[in-house]
Amino acid sequence: MHSSIRHSRALAVAGLVLAATAAQAQTPDPSVAPVRGQVLDVTSNSPVPGAVVRWLSNPAGAATTDAQGAFSLVRPAGTDNRLIINFLGYLADTVRAEGTRYLRVPLRRSAELGEVKVEARALAYSGLTPTNTQVITSRDLTKSACCNLAESFETNASVEVSTTDAASGAKQIQLLGLDGAYTLLTLENLPALRGLATPYRLGYLAGPWIEGIDIIKGMGSVVNGYESIAGQVNIHLKDPEKTDRLHFNAYVNDMGKFDLNLNLATRLTPKLSTALLLHTDHLGGRIDRNDDGFLDLPRATQFNAFNKWKYNSGNGVVLEAGLGALRETRQGGQLGFRENTPGPYYGITQETNRFTGYAKASYAWTGRPYQSLGLLLSGTDHDFISSYGRRNYDGNQRTGLATLLFQSIIGTTAHTYRTGLSFQYDDYRETYNPSTTSTELLARNRREQVPGAFGEYTYQNASNLTVVGGLRLDRHNLYGWLLTPRLNVKYDPAKNTVLRFAAGKGLRVANPLAENSGMFVSSRDFVISPDLQPEKAWSVGGSATQYFNAFGRQGTLVADYYHTEFQNQVVVDSYTSPDRLLIGNLASGGRSYSRSFLAEVLVEPLKGLEVKAAYKHLDVQTTYGGELLPRVLVPRHRLFLNLAYATAFDKWRADLTVQGYGQRPLAPEPGSVERGPIFSPRYALLNTQITRAFKRWEVYAGVENLTNYRQRNPIQGAAAPFGPTFDAAMVWGPVYGRMSYLGMRFTLP
């Protein structure tokens, strides 16, 4: 009796409460009701349990879908009604939760191997990756004339592109003030263009082939090997499944150099697609604008082709394969030089033949999309013969790489891991003859066989913390056991703030001749110490990214700092003796380090006008002959400004880039008695470009080095190139001055 009264009372109270909430819910607006919906696999239409649903504006409040793939999430304050749905093995999606509509969110499986990269709006600085990653999209790539990879970095402040010498035309990238060789270049996440290909590698990939570039500063993943020290540059080529059926690019500049590119792609069956990427460039004329008797740019011809295949079964199996071939000839040096009748003239000749291939196979478990198994294979044959004056340098490198990669989770998707085995094979054969008259032929042959195992664990708390810890152990046939630990942490302390930290070890075996081929164009004698050890370095650094609102649009502020300390380095000393280039291990008790600070701001003050400004401070020093001195040719200060304007739908695009370089330390000229660093002057370069887009056509024109700034005497002792004072390797500024160009692109989607 008693209990039934109590019961009815309780019911009445409950009824009142319900009525009150219902009334409340009816009167103001329906948007306070939680958002409800279901997450489905786009292909099978089956529910996806365990996916993380959160608000773009408030990442802290997250919900996880249940066994039916259903979720319910309270709305945050604010007007932004975009939801992000994330699940490992799927591409993240952003949807708008408008009104009280029940959402059905189809998620697409990401069958690609490698990094699961999420670029909702292709932010230049991704807010999602645990590493400090900067993304160059194909749209950014059209900002500079972009004949090859070297020019792709011209509108970017992180990566420096420098010329190695005044005669061979080779270009190098620098990351964190360290030479290009310390940056691991990967093509589709597979190490590529390593070893002997390093000096000219930026010319081996044509700009129009490239879909996008990720620049990862500091220590990256252990999955790609132990070689990255300053960072990693990953290049995505055009995807046969998605790229345009036909893309044609033609470019010509006022020196008579032309570039032609043709990309063809087709879908043979719904599952099989292929892309053929073709490139050729040619500079035939002898150009000497600074009247020093030397060609400012070598005459060069390149034929380059790449064929990519992709098979996507639609139920988890993806196969990819690519085949590439390249032939390049270059000829530089004095105006009077002819390859077959050199006469008394100094000449540089080069012939490169390169074949490369790769294959990737991946399988993702149905129903368990977070679990996948992949096999990655690649092989390269790189062959060249070259002569620099009386020096001859020929080489061949055969490389094979195999990686078996397994990815899965522990319990929930908060704990994921990647583990696998790898095998690296390199066969280097180099011959160097310092003078055609002598018989002191130097043969450098090296065969590396490196089996290894790696593991990488990722913790993700679904809102603001990601920790990636990796460890790899390799057994090098020449240098024994190599242990490589790495750690990456990403933490979002506030809605628009991202902090990243990276630490770890990197290791590589130097190729002293190939990496210093610019120094061949000088009278310096190469003195290489016989017992070169692998280069080992620890790197610690981090970055802070702040997204903010300026002028009603999103702006980004990035600051990063990295410290790289070498335990051993193959030190290239051009200071100690003006007549020699001393290459040897870092002296015991000596130091070698790089400290790099970068601050960059990106804003859009007017609709369509993007402004990017950056300042970089580099402190790169090494002990040379017992004295700690700044690394040759590395500027301490650098400024960068890019203004990019685009009208609606990119019909017109215009760019202006200013690059300011501080003083650079130079090595003493051969034959001089001066010791210690001398400095190059400060200068700035201005580049500009304008593009007009039509439905299928694009026309572009631009000027590089608008102010026609030149290094006055890039070649020391140019009058007597076989004499003791000849040196073309101290290039700190432009050699050929202003250059204008014109081009067009044609696309059939």
Next chain:
Amino acid sequence: MKFFPSFLLSCLLIISGGAFAQTTKTKAKGPATETLQLKTSAVCDMCKARLEKAMAYEKGVQQATLDVPSQMLTVTFRPDKTSAAALTSAVQKTGYDANGQLADNKAYERLPECCKKTNDVH
């Protein structure tokens, strides 16, 4: 360099072009325009960006706006330069249905997964 003056000229052209566009907005439009409404199969903001950009590059189109929830595309165009039929076909060639006429198959296959018809409006 010969190129530099022409570059300046093109810069001037952009600026004057922008100014011109602003004045025509306030004034009554010179040539007569017509408006076309098409029910499309577009489902998301990415479709909106894609479709509006494709329309912007069609001859004679003054303005094109897609309302995602209702899937309606409103195109303002100059009838002396294009026609309703040409615009309908342009929508199909971008990969979307237009007033019940099916999308071009090749273009549809090339749409990103989130723009496919199998999705709800999102």
